[in-house]
Amino acid sequence: MRKLFYIPLTMILIGFASCTVDDGGYKDYFLISGMIPVHAVPGDTLEVIGSGFGLESESIVMALNDQDLDIIHISDTSISVKIPEYVNFNSYDLSIRRGSQSYNREYQIKDYHAPRISGIIPFGASAGDIITISGQYFPTEESKVYCFFVDYNSNPIELLEVEEFIQLKHDSIVLKIPETMPSKIQDELFGDAVFFSFDSLGIEQDQFSLHTTFR
Numbered sequence: 001m002r003k004l005f006y007i008p009l010t011m012i013l014i015g016f017a018s019c020t021v022d023d024g025g026y027k028d029y030f031l032i033s034g035m036i037p038v039h040a041v042p043g044d045t046l047e048v049i050g051s052g053f054g055l056e057s058e059s060i061v062m063a064l065n066d067q068d069l070d071i072i073h074i075s076d077t078s079i080s081v082k083i084p085e086y087v088n089f090n091s092y093d094l095s096i097r098r099g100s101q102s103y104n105r106e107y108q109i110k111d112y113h114a115p116r117i118s119g120i121i122p123f124g125a126s127a128g129d130i131i132t133i134s135g136q137y138f139p140t141e142e143s144k145v146y147c148f149f150v151d152y153n154s155n156p157i158e159l160l161e162v163e164e165f166i167q168l169k170h171d172s173i174v175l176k177i178p179e180t181m182p183s184k185i186q187d188e189l190f191g192d193a194v195f196f197s198f199d200s201l202g203i204e205q206d207q208f209s210l211h212t213t214f215r
Helices: none
Strands: 031-036 045-051 061-064 070-074 078-082 090-098 101-109 116-121 124-126 130-136 146-150 156-159 164-169 172-176 193-197 208-213
Antiparallel strands (some): 031 045, 061 090, 090 101, 116 130, 146 156
8 A cells, every 4th residue: 555645735725814904995804715826936827815805906915025916817705916927936925915904924936836736526535436636737756645634724634545546647646545544543633534735744735625434
């Protein structure tokens, strides 16, 4: 049985923006729930997922450090910005501001694309099932794909051993999950949820949780 890998989902969960609304005319907070991709290359389009953004691009300011980013699309649930072609590979302070509200987090510009998961079939699976993961920029080495059991906060706890890797391609991964749950799994596990990632620690990559039923 080969070691299990965990595959990140196309989206990393983030906390929500904190701040009090001032007299700028906005009645609600904006909330941030994810970013696609979880790290970018120069020239990428970064999409911020959430709610309460409104429809006026001039009301929102996004920046990497002190460099304002061009907003190319905005809706109440997402904002898309262009990462400049000339930006250096580094870690930056990504900020989102509207009125008195602000949100800040570290965001990395790297020299390679972050894996992006667009879907998993079946969404719910049983032990022994074959799982197909589709997306982009996947590694093609078994040692770089991971699966974890997770806790209530979707933090990886225990590696799950994959029964078999059937296919590893840049746009799809097909694997078979085991028939039984390891006996060493503890009570802190969140049911039968399995967490996929391309990061062995599960902290920097896109995330996707799959609920499975083990016999």
